[in-house]
Amino acid sequence: MNEFFLEYFGIESDTLTAAAVDTLYMVGLSLILGTLLAIPLAMGLVLWRPDGIKANRLAYRVLNIVVNIARSLPFIILMVVLMPLTRFIVGTRIGTTAALVPLTLFIAPFMTRLFEASILDVPRGIVEAGQSMGASTWQIIRHFLLPEAWASLLLAITTGTVTLVGATAMAGTIGAGGVGDLAITYGYQAFNTPLMMLTVVVLIAFVQGIQSLGNTLARRVRNRA
Numbered sequence: 001m002n003e004f005f006l007e008y009f010g011i012e013s014d015t016l017t018a019a020a021v022d023t024l025y026m027v028g029l030s031l032i033l034g035t036l037l038a039i040p041l042a043m044g045l046v047l048w049r050p051d052g053i054k055a056n057r058l059a060y061r062v063l064n065i066v067v068n069i070a071r072s073l074p075f076i077i078l079m080v081v082l083m084p085l086t087r088f089i090v091g092t093r094i095g096t097t098a099a100l101v102p103l104t105l106f107i108a109p110f111m112t113r114l115f116e117a118s119i120l121d122v123p124r125g126i127v128e129a130g131q132s133m134g135a136s137t138w139q140i141i142r143h144f145l146l147p148e149a150w151a152s153l154l155l156a157i158t159t160g161t162v163t164l165v166g167a168t169a170m171a172g173t174i175g176a177g178g179v180g181d182l183a184i185t186y187g188y189q190a191f192n193t194p195l196m197m198l199t200v201v202v203l204i205a206f207v208q209g210i211q212s213l214g215n216t217l218a219r220r221v222r223n224r225a
Contacts, residue, residue, distance in 0.1 A: 002014070009195045009198055010190070010195060011182070011186055015186075016182065016198070016202070019178055019179045019181065019182040020179060020202060022176075022178040022179075023165070023168050023177075023206070025096060026096060026099055026103060027206075030099075030104045030107060031107065031164055034105075034110075034111055034164075035160070038107075038108050038110075038114075041063065041067060041108070041112040042113075042116040043141060044060075044063050046119045048060035053137060067112050070108070071113065075167050075170055076170055078106050079099075079170075079171065082101055082102045082105060085101060086098050086101040096176055096177040098174070098176065099174065099177075102171070103167055103168065103171065107167070111156065114160065117152075118153050119145055119146075119149045119153075121152055122144070126144050126148055127140060129144070150221050151222045152218075154214055154221060155218045158214025158218075159214075161210045161214070165207055168180055169183065169203065172185070179199050179202050179206075180199075182195070182199055183196055187199060
């Protein structure tokens, strides 16, 4: 196998495997961290909006502006802007682990908007039913909003994951490792077209697998409802 990869792609198969593992590591961990940040932010936007159950115009405007600003920055610029923060948190500005900081802060506001839209799609009558039963805000969130929005939230997470795969490829520009770094260092800079095509195929396989899994899970949730 190594001989085949060396002959046709100029790398060992272990190098490709390690790059794929790095990509999964960056996508998986930053997705978890970004989701943990996005859920409370999305709930704040839903609850504090003018027609929300905990309407707070000032808090909503501030949070809305912050999320919009965070979403306005292209990922490549965000990586550069966050380098001092990345160095403070991780101890270095380059590498696979260092990429988790900009990846997390890139995907969190993106997921926030997706989660907000998913929760807002829950019929108003369901919330009113919870209120009529005397449910607290937390109970409405836990027993009414999130269960009803779960299938849509799964699709939002799927979209966020696919977006992260593309972002990890760009993270290769700061030596973050992964398939993107492999494509840039051993493919583009070395004029290795076969390797470039191979990395494209690997990334497509990642995206197709993630999208298929997300669609399947969302369909099962809807069928159980």
